Each structure stands twice: as C-alpha cells, then as structure tokens.
Amino acid sequence: MEKLGQDLDSKQYWADVANQYSDALENDYHKHRLEVIRSLIPEELFQPGKQIFDFGCGDAILFPWFLETGGNIEGIDIAPEMIQIGQQRLTSWGFDSSLIQVADVNYLKQIGSASLDGLLSFNVLAYLTDEEELIFYQEASRIVKPGGYLIVTHSNELFDLFSLNHYTVEFFKDYFVTDALQHAKLSSLLTHSEGSSKAAYNVRENPLSYHHKLKKFNFKELKQGFINFHILPPPLLQDKTYPSTLNVDEGDRWKLMFMCSTFGSCAIRL
Numbered sequence: 503m504e505k506l507g508q509d510l511d512s513k514q515y516w517a518d519v520a521n522q523y524s525d526a527l528e529n530d531y532h533k534h535r536l537e538v539i540r541s542l543i544p545e546e547l548f549q550p551g552k553q554i555f556d557f558g559c560g561d562a563i564l565f566p567w568f569l570e571t572g573g574n575i576e577g578i579d580i581a582p583e584m585i586q587i588g589q590q591r592l593t594s595w596g597f598d599s600s601l602i603q604v605a606d607v608n609y610l611k612q613i614g615s616a617s618l619d620g621l622l623s624f625n626v627l628a629y630l631t632d633e634e635e636l637i638f639y640q641e642a643s644r645i646v647k648p649g650g651y652l653i654v655t656h657s658n659e660l661f662d663l664f665s666l667n668h669y670t671v672e673f674f675k676d677y678f679v680t681d682a683l684q685h686a687k688l689s690s691l692l693t694h695s696e697g698s699s700k701a702a703y704n705v706r707e708n709p710l711s712y713h714h715k716l717k718k719f720n721f722k723e724l725k726q727g728f729i730n731f732h733i734l735p736p737p738l739l740q741d742k743t744y745p746s747t748l749n750v751d752e753g754d755r756w757k758l759m760f761m762c763s764t765f766g767s768c769a770i771r772l
C-alpha cells in the first residue's frame with residue numbers, strides 16, 4: 503500500500519486502495535477485527551428500530567448486523583470508490599443502496615440532535631485532520647442521544663512503547679528525550695522501519711487517557727477492546743498472524759494495551 507503523506511490525502515488514498523481493501527475483508531485480520539468490534543457493541547443496538555450511523559462506513563461491511571435484526575443504519579464515506587463497492591454489496595444483499603453516500607464529516611451537521619442510538623466509526627478517525635476531528639466529536643456529542651453509544655477504533659499510541667517503528671521514535675522524542683544528539687541516535691536505531699510502509703495517521707490515541715477526551719464531549723467510556731496482538735515487537739515478528747485478544751486471561755489483559763496496534767472503545771452519552 504502506498505504511504506499517506508502530505509501530498510497524498512486520505513480521500514485519494516482510499517480511492518486507490520478501495521478494491522484491495524474490500525477484497526481483504528475476508529481475511530483473518532479483518533475477521534478478528536470484526537469480532538472485537540462486535541464484542542464492543544451493546545446488544546441493545548441490535549434490536550429493531552435502533553438508529554445507527556456509521557461514519558467512514560467504507561464498503562458497508564457492518565450493515566447486515568443491524569439491518570437483519572430490524573435496525574436502521576446509514577453511513578457516509580469520503581471515498582466514492584468505497585461507496586460504490588458498498589452500494590453494490592448492499593444491493594447484492596437485498597438492501598437499499600442509498601443507505602450510504604459520499605460525504606465528509608460536515609454531513610453529521612445535518613443529523614437531528616439526540617437522534618442516534620449509536621454512532622460508529624471504525625479505523626477512520628486516524629485519517630481526520632484536526633479540524634475534522636473536532637467537528638466529529640462536537641457533532642457526536644449533539645447527535646447521539648443520552649444513553650446512546652459512541653463506538654470507535656483507534657491507532658494505539660501506547661503500542662509505540664513496545665514496537666520499534668517511526669512512531670516509536672517520535673513517541674520517545676515527544677515524551678522522554680529532549681536532547682538533539684539523543685534524537686539523532688534514536689532515529690538511527692530505525693534500521694527496520696516497520697511503520698513507514700503503512701499509511702501515516704494524523705490522529706492516534708492512548709487507551710489510558712482516551713476517556714479524558716471522551717469526557718470533554720459528554721461521553722463516558724464503558725469498555726475497550728484490542729486488535730492486532732503482536733506477541734513480539736514487529737521487527738522480531740516473523741509470522742504476521744495475530745492471536746485473538748478476546749480470551750486473554752484477566753491478569754494478562756493489561757499487556758494488550760502495549761502489544762496491540764489498534765484499540766476499540768465503547769462509550770455512553772451522558
């Protein structure tokens with residue numbers, strides 16, 4: 503996959519990789535990711551009549567979960583290519599293809615206040631600019647009804663304590679090392695730049711402190727889940743299959759915060 507940089511915006515990136523991403527949705531990584539996401543969604547959201555919105559819905563992979571149980575779900579995505587694939591899928595499953603459309607974060611401003619039981623956004627918030635991210639949380643606070651849920655996944659900033667990639671180096675520079683010479687030494691450690699082959703994220707979150715951000719927008723975090731469990735730091739990991747995080751012993755669960763590159767969060771609107 504091409505790296506997201508200053509000269510390649512997220513819309514163009516997702517336009518380029520839409521088909522590749524959609525085909526890959528059947529693989530083990532996505533199966534586990536979707537299992538964790540499912541475990542984060544409160545059962546009540548699968549009841550008939552619930553109003554759900556999926557921000558950055560991609561190819562609408564989650565839609566059958568809600569539509570098959572009589573719920574209502576709509577979504578938007580910034581990439582026309584993803585929406586096109588999603589609309590074809592919805593039609594092939596016998597659902598209305600107009601449930602999803604091409605739009606950006608400003609679309610949320612059209613949704614009625616306190617009208618949603620659930621707002622979802624999986625593997626999307628990382629790509630937002632700072633301005634878009636602020637709109638997302640302000641609107642989330644307005645459109646999710648009290649007692650409704652915000653369920654999202656994030657690129658895990660704490661993973662940088664465990665891995666060795668360009669984010670790790672930035673993490674140590676930001677939080678621990680102030681001296682310029684040491685900065686250079688840190689950068690030279692990066693012989694294996696695991697992270698540099700991946701899309702760069704603008705927004706990354708720390709699972710230990712994310713609840714503070716949610717609180718500012720009137721949400722209380724109820725639960726977290728972890729995805730992409732690296733049993734060894736990435737440079738040492740030969741086999742890129744990630745064990746399930748769902749059955750890890752209670753005493754070992756804290757390690758997931760460091761050893762998983764993605765985390766999910768379920769929060770309730772206060």
Ligand SMILES: C[S@@+](CC[C@H](N)C(=O)[O-])C[C@H]1O[C@@H](n2cnc3c(N)ncnc32)[C@H](O)[C@@H]1O
Nearest residue numbers: 512516558559560579580581584624625626629
């Ligand atoms: C990793 S895919 C996730 C798709 C889907 N949520 C899923 O879990 O399978 C990221 C999606 O975010 C969309 N996206 C990226 N930047 C966006 C933005 N600024 N506004 C809305 N959607 C965006 C992309 O087009 C892409 O479909």
